[in-house]
Amino acid sequence: xxxxxxxxxxxxxxxxxxxxxxxxxxxxxxxxxxxxxxxxxxxxxxxxxxxxxxxxxxxxxxxxxxxxxxxxxxxxxxxxxxxxxxxxxxxxxxxxxxxxxxxxxxxxxxxxxxxxxxxxxxxxxxxxxxxxxxxxxxxxxxxxxxxxxxxxxxxxxxxxxxxxxxxxxxxxxxxxxxxxxxxxxxxxxxxxxxxxxxxxxxxxxxxxxxxxxxxxxxxxxxxxxxxxxxxxxxxxxxxxxxxxxxxxxxxxxxxxxxxxxxxxxxxxxxxxxxxxxxxxxxxxxxxxxxxxxxxxxxxxxxxxxxxxxxxxxxxxxxxxxxxxxxxxxxxxxxxxxxxxxxxxxxxxxxxxxxxxxxxxxxxxxxxxxxxxxxxxxxxxxxxxxxxxxxxxxxxxxxxxxxxxxxxxxxxxxxxxxx
Amino acid sequence: xxxxxxxxxxxxxxxxxxxxxxxxxxxxxxxxxxxxxxxxxxxxxxxxxxxxxxxxxxxxxxxxxxxxxxxxxxxxxxxxxxxxxxxxxxxxxxxxxxxxxxxxxxxxxxxxxxxxxxxxxxxxxxxxxxxxxxxxxxxxxxxxxxxxxxxxxxxxxxxx
Numbered sequence: 001x002x003x004x005x006x007x008x009x010x011x012x013x014x015x016x017x018x019x020x021x022x023x024x025x026x027x028x029x030x031x032x033x034x035x036x037x038x039x040x041x042x043x044x045x046x047x048x049x050x051x052x053x054x055x056x057x058x059x060x061x062x063x064x065x066x067x068x069x070x071x072x073x074x075x076x077x078x079x080x081x082x083x084x085x086x087x088x089x090x091x092x093x094x095x096x097x098x099x100x101x102x103x104x105x106x107x108x109x110x111x112x113x114x115x116x117x118x119x120x121x122x123x124x125x126x127x128x129x130x131x132x133x134x135x136x137x138x139x140x141x142x143x144x145x146x147x148x149x150x151x152x153x154x155x156x157x158x159x160x161x162x163x164x165x166x167x168x169x170x171x172x173x174x175x176x177x178x179x180x181x182x183x184x185x186x187x188x189x190x191x192x193x194x195x196x197x198x199x200x201x202x203x204x205x206x207x208x209x210x211x212x213x214x215x216x217x218x219x220x221x222x223x224x225x226x227x228x229x230x231x232x233x234x235x236x237x238x239x240x241x242x243x244x245x246x247x248x249x250x251x252x253x254x255x256x257x258x259x260x261x262x263x264x265x266x267x268x269x270x271x272x273x274x275x276x277x278x279x280x281x282x283x284x285x286x287x288x289x290x291x292x293x294x295x296x297x298x299x300x301x302x303x304x305x306x307x308x309x310x311x312x313x314x315x316x317x318x319x320x321x322x323x324x325x326x327x328x329x330x331x332x333x334x335x336x337x338x339x340x341x342x343x344x345x346x347x348x349x350x351x352x353x354x355x356x357x358x359x360x361x362x363x364x365x366x367x368x369x370x371x372x373x374x375x376x377x378x379x380x381x382x383x384x385x386x387x388x389x390x391x392x393x394x395x396x397x398x399x400x401x402x403x404x405x406x407x408x409x410x411x412x413x414x415x416x417x418x
Numbered sequence: 419x420x421x422x423x424x425x426x427x428x429x430x431x432x433x434x435x436x437x438x439x440x441x442x443x444x445x446x447x448x449x450x451x452x453x454x455x456x457x458x459x460x461x462x463x464x465x466x467x468x469x470x471x472x473x474x475x476x477x478x479x480x481x482x483x484x485x486x487x488x489x490x491x492x493x494x495x496x497x498x499x500x501x502x503x504x505x506x507x508x509x510x511x512x513x514x515x516x517x518x519x520x521x522x523x524x525x526x527x528x529x530x531x532x533x534x535x536x537x538x539x540x541x542x543x544x545x546x547x548x549x550x551x552x553x554x555x556x557x558x559x560x561x562x563x564x565x566x567x568x569x570x571x572x573x574x575x576x577x578x
Contacts, residue, residue: 259457259501263455263456263457263503266455266521266523267454267455269523269524270436270449270452270453270454270455270524273434273449273524274449274450283524287523287524290523
């Protein structure tokens with residue numbers, strides 16, 4: 001409006017110029033109007049036409065109308081000043097409105113710096129400025145908060161995603177663990193079974209080893225018996241040997257006697273022979289005696305042979321008894337060693353049996369514990385599944401939150417604070 | 419005594435022999451030539467005597483020369499053992515101990531059973547009276563002419 005005003009001025013002047021003759025023709029009788037009045041009229045017409053700068057030229061008016069012209073000019077000055085003020089105010093209001101429209105349309109809070117000299121408009125614009133300043137501060141803070149929110153939401157999303165992943169992994173791990181525990185349960189059952197059979201075998205071995213110990217004890221006793229018997233046999237053999245030697249001496253004596261008898265009988269026979277017919281019977285008796293002596297000698301020879309045989313046999317028997325003695329001694333030693341070995345076996349088997357029993361018990365306990373662990377694992381798996389679900393939901397929510405934060409940031413970006 | 423023996427001999431003429439074994443020889447000596455039998459005791463060898471004189475031994479206070487018939491008859495060599503016998507042989511004034519491994523005993527042998535010694539035999543044959551055959555050649559007994567044998571031995575021993 002204000003821009004249009006200068007352009008319209010010529011038109012308005014022209015119109016006023018064209019009107020002026022009409023008004024002159026209709027309003028005032030041209031003949032009575034002095035020249036001074038005409039000046040006033042023209043000036044007023046000009047002012048009405050819009051030219052507020054028009055003034056009554058006082059030099060032309062003359063003395064009579066000078067005061068009038070001065071007053072009129074003063075009025076016109078006042079009018080012009082007020083008009084001018086009005087125009088400026090309107091212009092400033094327009095500017096303010098433009099700025100507001102721009103603010104609303106563009107969200108640009110940074111462009112607001114409208115000022116005025118108008119004392120009436122001043123407070124209003126100042127109030128606007130304050131409000132906009134407050135808005136600016138808000139927008140700035142909101143923007144900052146949105147940025148922070150966005151990054152936090154991103155972090156939350158990342159954390160939630162990670163949590164979801166790890167929760168899934170945890171679930172898998174727990175599943176594996178459960179499977180392993182299941183295997184462990186089977187394995188421990190197997191172990192318990194094996195330990196049971198080991199204990200059973202150890203028990204059998206224990207029985208066998210005890211029997212072996214008894215047998216070895218009997219064996220050692222028998223060996224001792226054999227040794228004492230052997231000693232008795234050796235004693236008997238020694239006695240027999242002595243007796244046989246004695247018999248040998250006696251037989252020697254008998255032999256000697258028989259030999260002498262033989263000689264005596266021979267000489268007697270010779271004597272008888274020398275006695276002729278008278279000694280014949282004597283000779284026969286002597287010959288008979290000699291035969292007897294020879295028989296005795298034969299017998300003693302036989303006895304001597306027998307004694308020799310007996311001597312050899314007893315020597316062999318004594319050797320055999322000695323060998324038997326040493327054999328039984330080594331047998332006893334071996335028996336003792338075997339007994340010791342069996343004692344060791346017994347102790348070892350006892351330990352094995354105890355250990356197997358302990359293993360059996362322990363594996364049974366382990367089995368129970370494993371079952372409990374499996375049950376706990378199932379519970380944990382349930383919880384983990386729920387956790388996974390919850391973390392999925394949390395991830396979704398976080399994603400949504402991120403989107404919202406982004407959107408908020410975007411929205412807030414529309415408002416330019418700086 | 420002699421007439422009695424003669425009568426007996428006439429009824430069935432027999433002769434009693436002291437039979438013994440030395441080495442492989444089975445010999446017989448007429449029993450009248452044998453005084454006694456005893457065990458061979460300690461022999462003392464005599465120097466400068468024939469080899470068939472084994473030495474001397476003491477018997478009943480007398481010293482007897484001991485003759486080894488095996489050496490005398492060249493049939494080997496006698497050995498003295500614990501059972502070896504010595505018999506005291508006598509003929510005339512000659513008394514000697516003779517080594518015998520075993521005394522078989524006194525045997526009465528019918529004269530008809532005595533065979534003459536084999537002709538053309540060795541040097542031993544000259545001292546034989548005859549041979550009494552046994553069941554086997556080993557059982558046959560050579561009967562010695564002991565008087566002649568002892569005299570020959572005496573002569574040989576003195577001759578040296």
